[in-house]
Amino acid sequence: MLSYEKIYFGSTCNNRCVVCDWPADASSPSLNELVAQVDALADGENIELVGGEPTLHDGLLSLISYARRRGGRRIKLRTNGRSLADGRFLETLVQEGCRVFEVSIFGSRPDVHEAVTRARGGFNETLAGFQNLQALSSAEAPGRSVYVAGRIGVTDRNVDDLLPTVSLLMSFGVDILKIVRMGSDLGITPGAQAVATAMKVATLNRVWSMCKGFPPCTMKGSETHLMELLRPTPASGDKPKSCSQCLFETICAGPPEGYPEKRGTREFRAVKGEFPHMRGIEYLTQLVASHAE
Amino acid sequence: MPSSNSRVLLVSFNVAGHDSLALGYVKAYALKDPTVSRKTHIEILNLSHEEGDVRQALYYMTDYRPHLIGLSCYCWNMPRMLELSRSVKQIMPEVPIVAGGPEVGPVADEYLAKHPTLDVGIHDEGEAVFLDLIKYYLAGKGKLDSISGISFRRGDTVVRNADRPPIKDLDEIPSPYLTGILIPRDGVTYVQSFRGCPFRCGFCYEAGRHKGLRFFSYERVQAEIELIMGNPGIRSFHFVDSVFNLNAKHLKKIAGILGSHNRRGTRLRTIEVFAENLDEEAVKCLIEAGVQSIETGPQTAVPETQKRIGRYFDPEKFARAVRLLKDAGIEVWCDLIVGLPGDDFFSCAYSVAFIMNLKPAHIVMSILHVLPGTPLFDQAETFGLAFDPDAPHYVIENDTFPFQQIYDSVLYSSAVTKEYNMAFS
Numbered sequence: 265m266l267s268y269e270k271i272y273f274g275s276t277c278n279n280r281c282v283v284c285d286w287p288a289d290a291s292s293p294s295l296n297e298l299v300a301q302v303d304a305l306a307d308g309e310n311i312e313l314v315g316g317e318p319t320l321h322d323g324l325l326s327l328i329s330y331a332r333r334r335g336g337r338r339i340k341l342r343t344n345g346r347s348l349a350d351g352r353f354l355e356t357l358v359q360e361g362c363r364v365f366e367v368s369i370f371g372s373r374p375d376v377h378e379a380v381t382r383a384r385g386g387f388n389e390t391l392a393g394f395q396n397l398q399a400l401s402s403a404e405a406p407g408r409s410v411y412v413a414g415r416i417g418v419t420d421r422n423v424d425d426l427l428p429t430v431s432l433l434m435s436f437g438v439d440i441l442k443i444v445r446m447g448s449d450l451g452i453t454p455g456a457q458a459v460a461t462a463m464k465v466a467t468l469n470r471v472w473s474m475c476k477g478f479p480p481c482t483m484k485g486s487e488t489h490l491m492e493l494l495r496p497t498p499a500s501g502d503k504p505k506s507c508s509q510c511l512f513e514t515i516c517a518g519p520p521e522g523y524p525e526k527r528g529t530r531e532f533r534a535v536k537g538e539f540p541h542m543r544g545i546e547y548l549t550q551l552v553a554s555h556a557e
Numbered sequence: 558m559p560s561s562n563s564r565v566l567l568v569s570f571n572v573a574g575h576d577s578l579a580l581g582y583v584k585a586y587a588l589k590d591p592t593v594s595r596k597t598h599i600e601i602l603n604l605s606h607e608e609g610d611v612r613q614a615l616y617y618m619t620d621y622r623p624h625l626i627g628l629s630c631y632c633w634n635m636p637r638m639l640e641l642s643r644s645v646k647q648i649m650p651e652v653p654i655v656a657g658g659p660e661v662g663p664v665a666d667e668y669l670a671k672h673p674t675l676d677v678g679i680h681d682e683g684e685a686v687f688l689d690l691i692k693y694y695l696a697g698k699g700k701l702d703s704i705s706g707i708s709f710r711r712g713d714t715v716v717r718n719a720d721r722p723p724i725k726d727l728d729e730i731p732s733p734y735l736t737g738i739l740i741p742r743d744g745v746t747y748v749q750s751f752r753g754c755p756f757r758c759g760f761c762y763e764a765g766r767h768k769g770l771r772f773f774s775y776e777r778v779q780a781e782i783e784l785i786m787g788n789p790g791i792r793s794f795h796f797v798d799s800v801f802n803l804n805a806k807h808l809k810k811i812a813g814i815l816g817s818h819n820r821r822g823t824r825l826r827t828i829e830v831f832a833e834n835l836d837e838e839a840v841k842c843l844i845e846a847g848v849q850s851i852e853t854g855p856q857t858a859v860p861e862t863q864k865r866i867g868r869y870f871d872p873e874k875f876a877r878a879v880r881l882l883k884d885a886g887i888e889v890w891c892d893l894i895v896g897l898p899g900d901d902f903f904s905c906a907y908s909v910a911f912i913m914n915l916k917p918a919h920i921v922m923s924i925l926h927v928l929p930g931t932p933l934f935d936q937a938e939t940f941g942l943a944f945d946p947d948a949p950h951y952v953i954e955n956d957t958f959p960f961q962q963i964y965d966s967v968l969y970s971s972a973v974t975k976e977y978n979m980a981f982s
Contacts, residue, residue, distance in 0.1 A: 266913060266976055309916065309980075337980040363979045411979045440972040467965065472972040488902045488965045495910075544903025547859065551910050 265474075265495050267555070268312035268340055269305045271298060271327070277317040279344050279381040281370075283419050283447035286316060295323035302331050312340045313362075319347035325360050332361035340364035342415075346386055348393030358400065358410060365397055366413040366442070370421075372428035379421050394436040401437060414438040420449040423458050430462045434471050441466050442491075445477025448522050452531045456482040463489050477520060480512045481535050488541075492516065496549040510534035511542065515549060563695035565599040566623035568614055568641065570606045570634035575745045577603055578797065579658065579683070580629050581733025586684035588738075589731055593691055601738070606634055611641045618645060623652060625694045627687060630658035632926050635948035642674035653694055657683040659762045660948055663930030665708040669715045677701075677709045681766070682723045684730050727752065727773045734781050741785045744826070746794040748785070750778045750811055754799035756831070759866035759932040760856070760894060760925060763799050770803070779814045786818045793824040793849065801828040801851070802839050812842035824849035827890060832878035833871045840885045850888035850918070853878075858911035862899030865940075867932060872911070879915045888918040888982070893974070895966045896925035896952035898933070898940035902962040902969075909970055913977055920974040924967055925952040 274293050275286035293301075298321075302308065311331050318324055318341060328339055341357065345367035348354045367390065371377035374387040381387075397412045414433035418426055426443070433441060443459050456478045463486060466473040475483070476491040487493055496515040503518030510516065512535055519532050567584060569577035580601045588594045602617055604610075618626070626645065628638045642654050657679035661668050665678025679686050686706040692698040701709045706721030724730060733739040739746075753770040754763035785791055802808045815825070825848045832853040835843075843851070855870055857863060863870035882889050891912045895905055912920055927934050927944035937944070941956030954960040 265910075265973060332981065337982075338976070361981065363981075364976060409979070411976050413976075439975055467968060470968060472965075472968040488962065488969070493903070494906055541901060541903040543861075544859075544901055544905070544907050547904060547907040548910060551907060551914065555914055 265491065266310060266338070267495075268310040268338070269307060270312050270314050271301045271305075271331075273298065273313060273315040273318040273321045273324070275316040276320050277315055277344070278320060278346060279317070279383045279386055281381050281417070282421070283380065283417060292316075292321060295326055298323055298327045299330055302327065302334055302336075308335050310338045310340070311336045312342060312366075314342045317344055317347075319343055319353075325356060328357065328360040328362050336361065338364055340366060342366045342368070343393075344368050344381070344386070344390060345393030346383075346389035348396055349389040351396045351399075354393070354396050354400065363409065364411045364413075366415050367393060367397070368415045368417060369394075369429060369433065370417050370419070371425045372432045373425065376422050376425045376429075380417065380419060394433070394438075398436045412436070412438045413440045413442055415442045415444060417444055417446040418450065418455060418459060419445075419447045420451070423450060423455055426458045426462045427465060430466055430473070434466065434469055438471065441471060441473035443473060443475040445475070445520065448520065448526065451527065452478065452482050452519070452523065456486075459483075460486045479516050479518060479532060481510065481516075481533050482531060484535075493541075493545055494548070495552055496545055497552055498549075504529040504532055506534045507532065508534075509536060511536065511539050515545070563597045563625070563691075564621060564623045565597055565625045565627065565691060565695070566602060566618060566621055567599065567627040567629065568602045568604070568638075569629035570604050570609050570637055572606045572633065573745065574605065575603075575747065576739055576742070577601065577629050578733065578739070578747045578749065580627070581739040582730050583627065583657075583683050583687050584738050585731040585733045585736050586729075587688045587691055588736070590688055590692075592696065593688065597691060597695060609637075611637055611644060614641050615644050615648075619648065622649075625653055625655070625691060627655045627657060627683075630656050630660040632660050632928055632949040635660045639672055639674070642672065646674045653677065653690075655679065655687065655690055657687070659928070659930065663762075663934075666715050666717050669708055669710055673710070675710075677707050680706050680708065680720050682706075682721075685724060686721060723752075723767055723771065725771065727771050728777055732777060732781055734784055735777075741788055741791055741794065743791050744793050746785055746791065747797045748778065748781055748794065749773065749797045750807075751798055751803065755803065756800070756869070757867045757932065758856075759868070759936075760897070760928070762928050762930050764867070764932055766930070775810055775814065778811070779818075782814055783818050786815075786821065786823050789821060791823055792821075793826045795826055796828045799829060800831045801848075802830045802834055802843075805839065808839055808842045812846040815847055816845040819847050823847055826850050827852045829853065830878075833869065833874040835878040835881060837881065840881045840887070843882075843887060844885055848887055850890060851882060852890040852892060852921070854892055855908070855912070856892055856894045857897050857900055857904070858908040859900060859904045862897050862904065865899040866897055876915055879917060883916070889915075890919045890921055891915065891917040892921045892923070893970065894923055894925050895970055896955070896958060896963045898942060898955040899957055900966075901958050902966050905966040906969060909973055913973075918980075918982060920977050922967075922970045922974045924963075926950045927952055 274291045276292045339362045341362050370380035377387040400410045459475050463473040474489050474491045499517040567580040584599045630638050653676040655677040656675045661678050689704045705719045708717045751772040757764040827850050830851045830853050879889050927950045943953040
């Protein structure tokens, strides 16, 4: 997976997601502060713009332009996609140098999506954003091509709608799907089953999908899709005792924070015995470690 | 229609708008023969692999009415060549069809046995063999049995003649450019300074061929370069040499020739280099040669896999070379093959990550083709290799890489490298 350095646009957002980790205050850095973040990047080649919702910031276009001038070669915008419903705005973003988009969605229908985002009308805008991105992708005009990742936040409120959501995003021709467990209420086992099925369907339709937030012991048979294994980093913290015997002990963070207290640890069982991929994962671990250094 | 007594049509479907250099050589060699030159008209039909159509070729043939047809066969165009041969036999059953090229050569007998529309298969290098076939078919000289380097059909059986040694002195083959057979065009002109490869990579056709290298004379290469670089319309061209930096002496010589004739800033694009062998001196030569971009491995970054497929790989030297090239302003394109025996999903993901960390300009991902004549093809059983026996011979699985993981790896690598390749230069 490609690594990006992040530029934080603050927590201002036009969605009010029930699973959002950001504080409720609408703090927003000035353009100068954003520029300072770019200047402070260790590398500056791959830059990811994250919020809140970066498209609401007046300085977004200026910052993209500045990051390009500073040597940014890939500028990715993580967005809820609502502002991309404005096709002209999207074209301007692309012209300034943003060509990679990661757009979040929470359902295949307004009621499901907006039950999470708590922003009425937002679903249709996000959909229009995907449509505009698809139109740009298929335009094949030089310098206008874009890369689109669909990011599905999966919670206890929308897990039953995951498969239709995946189908919806595939209909927009997304390049990749990222399914991320959000909030603390989704049961790991039913969540993992739904995610594994959805990823199988995506694979069958030749769209690559990855997921995050499900320990490898809960995703047997879907290990190749786990972001935690594709970019393995040393993991520590409180884990059930049985985790000490797991093959993935050094790179798995264990159950999600707060989960054992609510639901116990019975769902998490050490992976033992032969795992055919271990050599490749070890190579990846070494590479990630040396890159971090 | 030309007034010559005999008409020969050579056909190729080529990628990215190129003309077939191979067919240029075949024609140039045949026309060296005074009788053939006087009595035979040889036409090359270059069609686009991406946009070309078998019926275009057929349309051309019905107009040209050839007496002999030669097909230049590669893994990517073979299905179309077979379709073409079937169609031709429907309307011109009397016209012999000769199939040559790397797709047919190593398995010529099998192709003839399986496809009755092909009359002759050329085992290896085609220039001298095809000249003999012209003489046999169009002037009635000799017998098929005595033409070495071919397999042919006699009734229901396929007869295999002895192989023919390759042409030792490559200058015996006249230059298709200097003879006016091929007209250099911008961005799609190939030059060759030698044939063969010093390496024995398991997936490569060159590895299964003759040992040793054969060279065109530097004078001949220089004359071609003078012609190409003297054309103000040519802003860039390519070398098809298996390794442009074959050794320091050869690199210096070729770079000197290119540098001394480059008056218009002509650039060399996507030449193949052996990265581990590049040092500061070699990079200087590449600059002198006008190299704009190079293409190189590592195909996989996993040392065990490299060893298994007979490749030399030194990750540190490789990384250093990429850095040197980038610092010199040369674009680096890195290649990755999915499906190699020794790899699996996560080692393939590691290779993608390894390459991305080097920050090349572009990553080229492809699926393993188990090509006839390659060590992997010959030792398929050893590697547990399952692959499509028909061209383009995509790998299905091997002893370390089950099919589902190969399928996953192709999707993953395609998605990630597409994102990587979105970069601004």
